Amino acid sequence: MFGERLRHFQAILIPLIVLAGAAILAEYVVRLDIERQAEIQRNQVLAEASTLRAQLEGEINSTLYLANGLGGYVSAYGIQDEASVNVVLATVFQYDHHLRNIALAPDNVIRYVYPIKGNEKAIGLVYEQVPQQWAAVKRAIETHSTVVAGPVELVQGGHGLISRTPVYRPDGQYWGIISLIMKTDSLFSTLDQDARQKGLAMALRGKDGEGAHGDLIHGDMGLFRLDSVQQVIRVPGGTWVLAVRPQQGWAAGSGRTLMLRLSGWGLALLIASLTYFIIRERDHIRHLATHDPLTNLPNRRLLSDRLDQAIAKAQRDGQGFSILCLDLNQFKPINDTHGHHVGDQVLCTVATRLQKCLRSIDTVARIGGDEFLLVLPEVESNADVLDVANRVSEAIKEPIRIGELLLHTSASIGICHYPVDGQTQDDLMRITDEAMYSAKRESRGAVYRVGEQVSA
Ligand SMILES: Nc1nc2c(ncn2[C@@H]2O[C@H](COP(=O)(O)OP(=O)(O)OP(=O)(O)O)[C@@H](O)[C@H]2O)c(=O)[nH]1
Structure with a gap:
């Protein structure tokens, strides 16, 4: 009869509505969890990116402090003889394992290089006569501050940053330039390794301190196009940009999400099944109350x-x-x-x-x-x-x-x-x-x- 059919229809429809409602609720909870996980993960990645940035800035600045220290020494004591200069340069050199070489150029002519081995040709180089180098040197002299160029490909192999620090005598007279070449390959690969150990991919851009518009320095340029956490790194004379992102992408679709979704849907199915059985049981009891059992x-x-x-x-x-x-x-x-x-x-x-x-x-x-x-x-x-x-x-x-x-x-x-x-x-x-x-x-x-x- 019609009433019977309606009850049968209700016994199917109500659990389906309950299932749909519970499933929507489950999906909502999953979405909230994804957002929360993404936020937590983003904050973690941000913290890691800050650490990498501090590490990088620390490494670069410590090298520059050496240049400044050396500049102070030269300014105060001048250059006595080659042997004592070499002792000073060797002492400075051993403080920084990223240093490739140090050059002193009084009046913009390179007179001393440490280590000399492999860099003999640099002796006597007149900066004014090498346009690619003169621009940076000139900027350092004009701004009275250190200018960092690169990373550039080094003739000795690998890549390096070149810092130019102008030195002035105590009376304010310009003395010359101190050039430091810093090997970046080992520095970047150490950072890269640290990042990878934490499940992160990193990239750097901003060659010659040109920031967000500069060329790629290290890593994959694609990281800047993807949804990555980015940090500005201050280097003398400009900025670099560090991009960091989880190697496996952001949290969405992780195992946890799958587990949560399965549990949510499982619970929704359980509630819908219980509703179905309760309705069926109610109908059965009603049937027993209104029908002859035989x-x-x-x-x-x-x-x-x-x-x-x-x-x-x-x-x-x-x-x-x-x-x-x-x-x-x-x-x-x-x-x-x-x-x-x-x-x-x-x-x-x-x-x-x-x-x-x-x-x-x-x-x-x-x-x-x-x-x-x-x-x-x-x-x-x-x-x-x-x-x-x-x-x-x-x-x-x-x-x-x-x-x-x-x-x-x-x-x-x-x-x-x-x-x-x-x-x-x-x-x-x-x-x-x-x-x-x-x-x-x-x-x-x-x-x-x-x-x-x-x-x-
Ligand atoms: N097998 C069976 N018998 C039942 C059930 N309920 C009642 N009876 C029996 O059905 C019979 C009904 O009584 P009567 O109507 O007087 O029996 P009858 O032989 O049909 O009598 P007349 O109607 O005068 O022809 C009784 O013997 C009851 O015990 C049941 O659920 N199952």
Whole structure:
């Protein structure tokens, strides 16, 4: 019936709605977690990037402090002889393992280089005559401060930063230039290694201190295009930019997210399944309360509802209906002879046959041991109800096969019409019952209406 189908539909629809709601909630929680994880990860990467930046700035500045220290020494004491200069340069050189060489150029002409081995050709170089170098030297002299160029490819191999520090005598007179070449390959690869150990990829740009627009110094330029954490590094005469990003990308799609999503969906499925079982259980309990457990036909309680509905509908539509009460004849002997279980099967067979004789809008209920009541909406005429009664009677008379047994029974039937024979539920039930008993008393197997036989 419609109510049954609606309940079935609800039992599917409600859990689906619950599933959708719980899944949306689960996805929302996953999204929040992804955002939180990304924020935590971004902060961690930012902290690591700051460490790398400090490390890099520290390395570069410590080299520059050496240049400044050396400049101070030269300014104060000047140059006595080559041997003592070499001692000073060698002392400075050993402080910084990134140093490639140091050159002193009084009046812009390189006179001293340490170590000399491999750098002999630099001796005597006049900066003014080498345009690529003169620009930086000139800028250092003009700005009175250290200028860092590069990294550039070194003729001795590898890459290096060249710092030019102008030196002035105590009286303010320009003395010359101190050049330091710093090997960057080892410096950058140390940083790179540190970053990789923490699962990070790093890149540097800003050659010649040109910052965010400068050429690539180290790493992969792609990192600047990706969503990376970037830090500005101050170098004398300009800036570099450091880009850092997790090697495996940001947290989204991590194992944790997958676990959280699976748990969320699992929970959503569990809640939806529980909802489904609760609804089914509720429907089952409701069904048990309204149906006969043996034949699964509506019981008295549900019959009462159906009768109320039929009366209300008849009053609304101005159309009558009929009810039919049926009691099996000689059922007890079946029980007594073949046992209760055979009697049960006979009752079930009768129930099935009754249902087959009726329309979907009719109701057939079991109201007693071998007694059934049929409600036939919109059936008003005697002829129509007799038609149904005869059909039902014939169906019950058909032999019933239970295993090896072939059993026979019949029914005494009472009918009544609403509103002609009775107007209330109690009246209708009583009158039909009396009609059925009249049939049973006076002509078993016949159909009676209000004490009068209407069909054989
Ligand atoms: N197998 C079975 N028998 C039942 C059930 N409920 C009631 N009965 C039996 O059904 C019989 C009904 O009694 P009656 O209607 O007097 O028996 P009958 O032989 O049909 O009598 P008449 O109606 O006068 O022909 C009783 O013997 C009950 O014990 C049931 O659920 N299963």
